[in-house]
Amino acid sequence: MTLPGWKELPEGAVVREPGNTVTISTGEWRVFKPVIIDEKCTRCRLCWIYCPDGTIIEVDDPNAPLGKRYEVDYEHCKGCGICWKECPVNAIEWVPEER
Amino acid sequence: MALKEVGPMEPIRTHMQIPREELIAPGHSACQGCGHFIIVRHLLKAAGPNTIVVNPTGCLEVVTTVFPYSSWKVPWIHVAFENGGSVASGVEAAIKSLQKKGILPKDERINVVVFAGDGGTVDIGFQSLSGMFERRHKVVYVLLDNEAYMNTGIQRSGSTPYGAWTTTTPVGKRWKGEWRVRKDMMQIAVAHHVPYAATINPAYPVDMYNKMVKALKAEGPAFLHAYSPCPTGWRFDPSLTVEVARMAVLTGYWVLYEYDHGNYKVTVPVLKRKPVREFVKMQGRFRHMTEEQIKKLQEIIDEQVEHINKLVGKTVIGPVVEEQKK
Ligand SMILES: Cc1ncc(C[n+]2csc(CCOP(=O)(O)OP(=O)(O)O)c2C)c(N)n1
Ligand code: SF4
Ligand code: SF4
Ligand code: SF4
Ligand SMILES: [Mg+2]
Numbered sequence: 001m002t003l004p005g006w007k008e009l010p011e012g013a014v015v016r017e018p019g020n021t022v023t024i025s026t027g028e029w030r031v032f033k034p035v036i037i038d039e040k041c042t043r044c045r046l047c048w049i050y051c052p053d054g055t056i057i058e059v060d061d062p063n064a065p066l067g068k069r070y071e072v073d074y075e076h077c078k079g080c081g082i083c084w085k086e087c088p089v090n091a092i093e094w095v096p097e098e099r
Numbered sequence: 100m101a102l103k104e105v106g107p108m109e110p111i112r113t114h115m116q117i118p119r120e121e122l123i124a125p126g127h128s129a130c131q132g133c134g135h136f137i138i139v140r141h142l143l144k145a146a147g148p149n150t151i152v153v154n155p156t157g158c159l160e161v162v163t164t165v166f167p168y169s170s171w172k173v174p175w176i177h178v179a180f181e182n183g184g185s186v187a188s189g190v191e192a193a194i195k196s197l198q199k200k201g202i203l204p205k206d207e208r209i210n211v212v213v214f215a216g217d218g219g220t221v222d223i224g225f226q227s228l229s230g231m232f233e234r235r236h237k238v239v240y241v242l243l244d245n246e247a248y249m250n251t252g253i254q255r256s257g258s259t260p261y262g263a264w265t266t267t268t269p270v271g272k273r274w275k276g277e278w279r280v281r282k283d284m285m286q287i288a289v290a291h292h293v294p295y296a297a298t299i300n301p302a303y304p305v306d307m308y309n310k311m312v313k314a315l316k317a318e319g320p321a322f323l324h325a326y327s328p329c330p331t332g333w334r335f336d337p338s339l340t341v342e343v344a345r346m347a348v349l350t351g352y353w354v355l356y357e358y359d360h361g362n363y364k365v366t367v368p369v370l371k372r373k374p375v376r377e378f379v380k381m382q383g384r385f386r387h388m389t390e391e392q393i394k395k396l397q398e399i400i401d402e403q404v405e406h407i408n409k410l411v412g413k414t415v416i417g418p419v420v421e422e423q424k425k
Contacts, residue, residue: 015169019124024168026126049114049304050341052136053125076125080132080330081338 030079040091107147132337157216184231297357334383
């Protein structure tokens with residue numbers, strides 16, 4: 001990677017693409033990964049609430065119970081395990097990563 | 100029928116009403132399980148996209164803005180460690196002035212929110228915060244309290260609790276962790292006659308969200324003291340962030356209350372408190388503590404609870420009840 005010189009940098013080192021850390025993958029940090037078992041999931045939304053990284057995704061799905069489903073954004077999920085601990089019905093399994 | 104998600108700055112009855120839209124992106128480099136991000140995610144949802152964030156240095160700033168990247172989807176300004184309050188004052192004053200001149204639409208509602216650490220608030224940013232309160236700037240100041248200077252490697256602050264190990268309150272022959280009693284920032288804010296001040300905790304998202312809404316609607320400066328567990332600095336497994344935060348409330352270590360235009364209210368009553376030992380034993384930073392030290396910490400908590408009960412005029416946080424062994 002060649003770094004830009006100071007003349008090429010935007011004034012004030014402003015970042016012009018809001019939220020562009022989304023292009024960085026933090027999924028590789030995981031040692032364990034959360035796996036949501038959809039049949040067990042009651043759609044209580046607590047994993048989505050408590051995930052610090054916002055990597056539980058709430059997906060509208062007219063065919064799913066209550067019209068939605070929860071998925072993990074594995075590109076960014078860091079594997080902290082909070083969703084797994086907080087799921088009240090143990091619908092999230094904690095599975096070792098294999099790479 | 101399921102309750103619908105609300106728009107910005109509307110109070111909620113259940114967590115099902117919290118808006119789905121995220122205003123902070125993933126891909127940042129905070130540690131796994133960082134408490135700051137549960138708080139910031141939800142407070143931004145409550146404030147909505149028409150919000151300017153002022154962020155003195157600390158973990159939150161460092162991990163979200165490694166150049167040329169940013170996790171922020173709202174306008175965000177990084178400021179020095181000591182002047183979060185001053186810069187937020189300037190931003191708020193500038194908006195007012197531009198609205199007066201007709202450069203910005205007069206009736207457009209723009210929130211100004213500070214996210215600052217405990218080092219950046221109770222110690223080094225203290226006087227700029229005091230000035231911001233005194234001048235009555237309409238700013239919501241959020242203190243993300245992880246009870247030490249975490250970003251530079253766990254140094255104690257004026258918010259570090261009694262007994263806690265940090266790199267500057269080490270454990271050895273002479274020292275056994277922090278020996279002083281932390282500052283009471285809520286009372287310091289109230290002493291500035293702010294219209295609204297409250298404590299929040301990420302394990303209680305609805306309470307946290309509604310307090311942010313009230314803070315945003317206050318006619319002057321508002322203060323939110325957020326409890327933010329830090330797995331790295333407190334030495335616990337990152338999966339336990341929410342459990343640790345919850346235990347702080349259940350032991351009376353962190354009382355959820357508000358000061359709303361002169362009225363105190365405990366928003367999450369705890370009729371039977373758990374002994375503070377339950378909170379202490381979850382975290383490596385307290386591992387060295389002797390029975391005597393735990394007793395002293397319990398006394399500090401008892402005193403704090405008594406003080407808050409007095410403020411609200413009744414016993415809302417009850418006595419310690421030891422669990423029966425099964
Ligand atoms: C004047 C000044 N002194 C020291 C620093 C180095 N520094 C950067 S972040 C930080 C610690 C921040 O602690 P806190 O405000 O509690 O936030 P946390 O990282 O714990 O969230 C320090 C000491 C600095 N940036 N500026
Ligand atoms: S493991 Fe942690 S980062 Fe991953 S989805 Fe669960 S709560 Fe979010
Ligand atoms: S916490 Fe568990 S039950 Fe609730 S939405 Fe998530 S996976 Fe489903
Ligand atoms: S050190 Fe603590 S506050 Fe800082 S990013 Fe890590 S978990 Fe968060
Ligand atoms: Mg701190």
